[in-house]
Amino acid sequence: xxxxxxxxxxxxxxxxxxxxxxxxxxxxxxxxxxxxxxxxxxxxxxxxxxxxxxxxxxxxxxxxxxxxxxxxxxxxxxxxxxxxxxxxxxxxxxxxxxxxxxxxxxxxxxxxxxxxxxxxxxxxxxxxxxxxxxxxxxxxxxxxxxxxxxxxxxxxxxxxxxxxxxxxxxxxxxxxxxxxxxxxxxxxxxxxxxxxxxxx
Numbered sequence: 001x002x003x004x005x006x007x008x009x010x011x012x013x014x015x016x017x018x019x020x021x022x023x024x025x026x027x028x029x030x031x032x033x034x035x036x037x038x039x040x041x042x043x044x045x046x047x048x049x050x051x052x053x054x055x056x057x058x059x060x061x062x063x064x065x066x067x068x069x070x071x072x073x074x075x076x077x078x079x080x081x082x083x084x085x086x087x088x089x090x091x092x093x094x095x096x097x098x099x100x101x102x103x104x105x106x107x108x109x110x111x112x113x114x115x116x117x118x119x120x121x122x123x124x125x126x127x128x129x130x131x132x133x134x135x136x137x138x139x140x141x142x143x144x145x146x147x148x149x150x151x152x153x154x155x156x157x158x159x160x161x162x163x164x165x166x167x168x169x170x171x172x173x174x175x176x177x178x179x180x181x182x183x184x185x186x187x188x189x190x191x192x193x194x195x196x197x198x199x200x
Contacts, residue, residue, distance in 0.1 A: 009072030018076035023169040025084030
């Protein structure tokens with residue numbers, strides 16, 4: 001839910017940059033929770049990424065140092081901590097029983113989300129669902145978003161089972177350049193030197 005609120009303060013390419021703060025939180029939590037030591041090169045990469053996140057937010061056309069407001073930064077940091085913890089905890093659960101089928105593991109991981117969503121529907125939208133049906137108001141965009149999140153979840157669980165969280169967050173961060181390019185055409189986003197240096 002926090003991902004949707006953050007867009008009130010951050011544009012799409014800036015969001016992709018700030019989202020990479022979860023690499024740093026993942027690295028720290030990876031060390032604390034899973035007790036896995038990261039190499040000096042990995043820690044240096046985390047620091048460089050943090051510097052890149054900050055550099056990409058610089059705005060030379062304004063007297064404000066950062067394009068993102070304080071609420072945007074706070075939400076990004078909270079989101080990074082929650083995302084990092086969720087990723088590390090999920091990896092711990094998946095690797096706890098390596099012989100278990102990935103589909104069975106996915107079922108047990110996602111059943112909690114299904115339960116919480118069912119409770120939310122009962123509390124907030126019960127009458128609307130009973131009168132108009134569960135899928136009332138769904139558009140093609142809604143359906144594509146659901147499909148995208150479902151496929152992303154399956155891909156993430158595969159990465160968690162056969163690689164680790166560090167690989168997952170770095171592969172996710174590759175999407176930021178694609179997001180910036182698409183935003184140029186869709187939203188008229190201006191690629192600045194600071195953003196380019198921070199993104200690369």
